[in-house]
Amino acid sequence: GYPIWNRRRFLKTAAGTAGFLAVMPCLNAEEALTNTKPLKVGLVGCGGRGLGAMKNALDADPGTIAWALADVFQERIDFGANYWRNSTATEPGWQGRLFSGLDSYQRLLQTDIDVVLLCTPPAFRPEHLAVAIDASKHIYAEKPVAVDVPGVLSVLE
Numbered sequence: 001g002y003p004i005w006n007r008r009r010f011l012k013t014a015a016g017t018a019g020f021l022a023v024m025p026c027l028n029a030e031e032a033l034t035n036t037k038p039l040k041v042g043l044v045g046c047g048g049r050g051l052g053a054m055k056n057a058l059d060a061d062p063g064t065i066a067w068a069l070a071d072v073f074q075e076r077i078d079f080g081a082n083y084w085r086n087s088t089a090t091e092p093g094w095q096g097r098l099f100s101g102l103d104s105y106q107r108l109l110q111t112d113i114d115v116v117l118l119c120t121p122p123a124f125r126p127e128h129l130a131v132a133i134d135a136s137k138h139i140y141a142e143k144p145v146a147v148d149v150p151g152v153l154s155v156l157e
Contacts, residue, residue, distance in 0.1 A: 070104035
């Protein structure tokens with residue numbers, strides 16, 4: 001069965017974990033401090049919330065860059081590209097990584113992005129999540145993860 005958690009057990013576990021992490025040596029500390037490789041972010045869904053999520057990601061760390069955009073509609077791609085046109089958070093060759101059409105998310109996931117932001121309507125999310133997981137990408141997915149029971153079950157799988 002499932003363990004019963006109470007406040008005392010939670011605090012004991014949290015304190016033990018914090019203590020372990022405090023004394024655990026960081027094996028790659030020097031590499032972590034000197035790593036200047038940019039974090040490449042791809043956005044699927046260039047609506048208002050998608051562009052807002054990309055802005056949040058870019059504002060979170062100066063080493064983050066907008067690497068690719070994907071949307072079903074070309075006008076959303078054009079709007080998103082125009083929005084980031086003069087940003088220092090874009091790579092000079094990123095115009096070649098703007099994808100439109102129903103398979104745009106698949107083409108975006110074939111690029112060398114590190115993180116994908118899934119900001120499309122939730123009916124598409126289970127399929128987008130599955131493909132992003134298969135592509136071994138880090139994922140930020142808007143909620144809800146699905147709109148029906150089969151979608152939720154596929155996400156849980």
